[in-house]
Amino acid sequence: MIPKDTIDKIIDAARIEDVVGDFITLKKRGANFLGLCPFHGEKTPSFTVSPAKGIYKCFGCGKAGTSVNFIMDSQQLSYPEALRWLAKKYSIEIVEREISVEERAAQTEKESLYIVMQYAQRYFTDNMYNNDMGRSIGLGYFVERGFSQDIIKKFQLGYSSEDKYALSREAVKNSYKPEYLVKTGLSILSNQHVEGTPITEKDIFDRYQNRVMFPIHDVGGRVIGFGGRILGSDKKMAKYINSPQTDIYDKSKVLYGLWFAKKPFRKKIMYS
Ligand SMILES: [Zn+2]
Structure with a gap:
């Protein structure tokens, strides 16, 4: 395992x-750099690099991420392999460390x-397509707002039903641990639970x-959180509810739509 301080380095x-810049020619454009995207064929540059944010993003194909993601994607490497690749480039020595029992468990x-x-x-998603309320209310909402079927599928949009226990029960029935449902923020612990x-x-x-x-993805495309928008007009309910901070969702680090980084959310994620 690569020690944390070496990863930071x-x-x-x-x-x-x-x-x-080792792979493509970049031209300075304001605070950013611009070049031809190495991930999809293009003649007009739409590949942007932001030194301030330490990320790249292509407005053509939607590829986006950090230096490590760039190496993972361009060299077809895993995360640790990409770190080793970069360590070599910058002559940083990696002293591998045994992973502890606690770390393995975490x-x-x-x-x-x-x-x-x-x-x-x-x-x-299944709920939105295969349940009456899901289709009429959930899917109906997106279609009415002009979301195409492609976008609905691509963003993996869905619908949560009115039943307060629907997901929790179904998940437990499918052998998912109640503890993990709470830790992901999908379920809430009721106050009748006795601590300990x-x-x-x-x-x-x-x-x-x-x-x-609306699922929230990390740069690798894994779902780490959700944003849920209410459909009724109940003024007592919050219009949007987002996942709380969890072990896999660090709110300060994730930008909605970064993974897809394409229309119609393009405006929200410009770095300008
Ligand atoms: Zn591209």
Whole structure:
């Protein structure tokens, strides 16, 4: 395992404009750089690099991310392999370290949280297509707003039903741990749960009800959170509910739509 401080050192050294500049010609354009996207054939440059943010983004194909993501994508490498690739470029020595039992457990738990989120995304999408309310209210909302079927599929949009226990029950029935449903923020722990005792199905209820669901992805395309918009006109309910900060969702680091980075959300994620 690569020690955390070495990872920080590599990421610090790997300036985005420098890393990308090895592969394509970049021209300065204001605070950013612009070039021809290496991921899709184009004649007019739409590939932008922001040194201030340390990220690149293509307005043509939607590829976006950090220096490490760029190497992962362009060299077809995993995350640790990309770090090693960059360490070599910048002559940074990596002294590998054994992973501790605690770290292994934390890693396994994180993986479980990603799996629960993926399940929830499929559940919400399925709910929108295969349930009467989902179709008329959820899908109806998107279609009315001019979202094409392509966009609805691409953004993995969905619908959470009115039933306060719908997702929680279904997930537990499918062997997902109530504890993970709470840790991902999908379910809320009711106050009848006695602290220190195991969390059971009876202790939880859904965070999202009767909302259209927008998954939030990390740069690798994994679902790490959700935004839910209410459809009724109940003034007492919050219009939007977003996932809380969790072990896999660091709100300060994620920008909605970064992974897709394409229309119609393009305006929201400009770095200008
Ligand atoms: Zn591109």
